[in-house]
Amino acid sequence: GYQRVLEENRKLYNQVQDLKGNIRVYCRVRPFKPGQSNTLSSVDHMDERTITILTHSKNGKEARKAFTFNKVFGPSVTQAEVFSDMQPLVRSVLDGYNVCIFAYGQTGSGKTHTMTGPKELTEEGLGVNYRALSDLFHISNQRKETISYDISVQMLEIYNEQVRDLLSADGVNKRLEIRNSSHNGINVPDANLVPVSLTSDVINLMNIGHKNRSVCSTALNDRSSRSHSCLTVHVQGRDLTSGNILRGSMHLVDLAGSERVDKSEVVGNRLKEAQHINKSLSALGDVISSLASRSSHVPYRNSKLTQLLQDSLGGQAKTLMFVHIAPEYEALGETISTLKFAERVATVELGAAKVNKDSGEVKELKEQIASLQAALARKE
Numbered sequence: 117g118y119q120r121v122l123e124e125n126r127k128l129y130n131q132v133q134d135l136k137g138n139i140r141v142y143c144r145v146r147p148f149k150p151g152q153s154n155t156l157s158s159v160d161h162m163d164e165r166t167i168t169i170l171t172h173s174k175n176g177k178e179a180r181k182a183f184t185f186n187k188v189f190g191p192s193v194t195q196a197e198v199f200s201d202m203q204p205l206v207r208s209v210l211d212g213y214n215v216c217i218f219a220y221g222q223t224g225s226g227k228t229h230t231m232t233g234p235k236e237l238t239e240e241g242l243g244v245n246y247r248a249l250s251d252l253f254h255i256s257n258q259r260k261e262t263i264s265y266d267i268s269v270q271m272l273e274i275y276n277e278q279v280r281d282l283l284s285a286d287g288v289n290k291r292l293e294i295r296n297s298s299h300n301g302i303n304v305p306d307a308n309l310v311p312v313s314l315t316s317d318v319i320n321l322m323n324i325g326h327k328n329r330s331v332c333s334t335a336l337n338d339r340s341s342r343s344h345s346c347l348t349v350h351v352q353g354r355d356l357t358s359g360n361i362l363r364g365s366m367h368l369v370d371l372a373g374s375e376r377v378d379k380s381e382v383v384g385n386r387l388k389e390a391q392h393i394n395k396s397l398s399a400l401g402d403v404i405s406s407l408a409s410r411s412s413h414v415p416y417r418n419s420k421l422t423q424l425l426q427d428s429l430g431g432q433a434k435t436l437m438f439v440h441i442a443p444e445y446e447a448l449g450e451t452i453s454t455l456k457f458a459e460r461v462a463t464v465e466l467g468a469a470k471v472n473k474d475s476g477e478v479k480e481l482k483e484q485i486a487s488l489q490a491a492l493a494r495k496e
């Protein structure tokens with residue numbers, strides 16, 4: 117009785133969320149580093165959906181600025197809790213949706229922690245990439261009497277506007293082309309596409325990918341923070357009764373660090389890298405905000421990243437922009453610019469544009485929720 121009503125209530129709520137739009141923005145705040153607990157924080161307050169930042173106004177007085185998102189995760193939220201929130205999104209890939217999940221933020225804010233996990237990986241530390249694939253294996257296995265699924269993965273890096281294969285056996289030096297074919301859509305035909313069915317397959321592949329990525333870095337030159345890495349999961353399902361085929365894909369993207377580099381301080385390669393990163397992150401922001409505002413022209417062609425993901429951004433595709441914040445007060449400038457980026461891709465979506473088509477349905481679901489809530493209230 118009671119449990120069922122609660123469950124029903126939650127399901128309806130999620131449906132309303134689904135109808136509201138395909139672009140979600142989450143924010144996660146990294147904890148302080150060990151031994152740093154007395155450091156001044158730029159975060160004044162957090163609740164489920166709002167984060168308030170402590171700033172200083174020009175006359176030196178304290179000031180606060182609040183940002184609202186679909187979800188805010190504080191520093192004590194675990195990897196499992198973060199994933200459980202994303203689970204419905206991840207599972208929709210098995211129903212034929214295209215999904216993009218982006219980790220955005222300055223270097224050191226926790227992007228790789230969220231997507232992959234800490235350097236010394238433990239079971240609890242496993243990031244979204246591992247949990248997502250394990251979950252897809254689990255659910256596809258549950259459905260095996262009715263649908264037969266094939267799951268395969270690719271792992272690419274975009275560095276200085278060049279695409280490379282992180283799963284290549286002979287290193288990552290070859291530059292790859294992004295193609296657009298009528299039957300396959302956007303693809304990178306020369307990148308390895310590896311079938312996977314066990315979590316251990318995924319762990320092995322990710323290890324190869326990480327090794328390939330770090331070969332290109334030196335101690336002073338951590339390339340991983342200046343390139344985008346993209347784990348793509350391709351799913352094909354065959355309905356065993358009808359023979360119908362459905363296809364879904366999911367891109368899990370650990371973006372390059374969003375920090376602004378002082379142009380007067382870097383030259384040569386570093387300046388070139390910084391310019392490429394700036395260009396591709398702002399191209400991504402432009403694409404998402406023009407999708408959210410339903411603009412008729414979406415500028416996919418302005419960067420390799422948006423070209424690569426063109427099929428999976430917009431239309432019926434679902435996008436999650438997951439921004440990361442470092443709590444230290446010294447990071448305030450970058451924190452504000454990260455939150456502004458996030459706000460730019462979020463507020464438009466939270467506006468009215470999207471709802472038109474489904475407004476009748478949303479209204480109906482809301483009425484059902486209200487009546488279920490009334491039923492709950494009577495029980496209490």
Ligand code: ADP
Pocket residue numbers: 145146147191221222223224225226227228229230233234235341440
């Ligand atoms: P980025 O990929 O954005 O450069 P990292 O993910 O490498 O940042 O995070 C920087 C450091 O902070 C790493 O040592 C990481 O393990 C740690 N860290 C980040 N987020 C968390 C978190 N939520 N909980 C615990 N440690 C974290």
Ligand code: MG
Pocket residue numbers: 227228229340341370
């Ligand atoms: Mg990283």
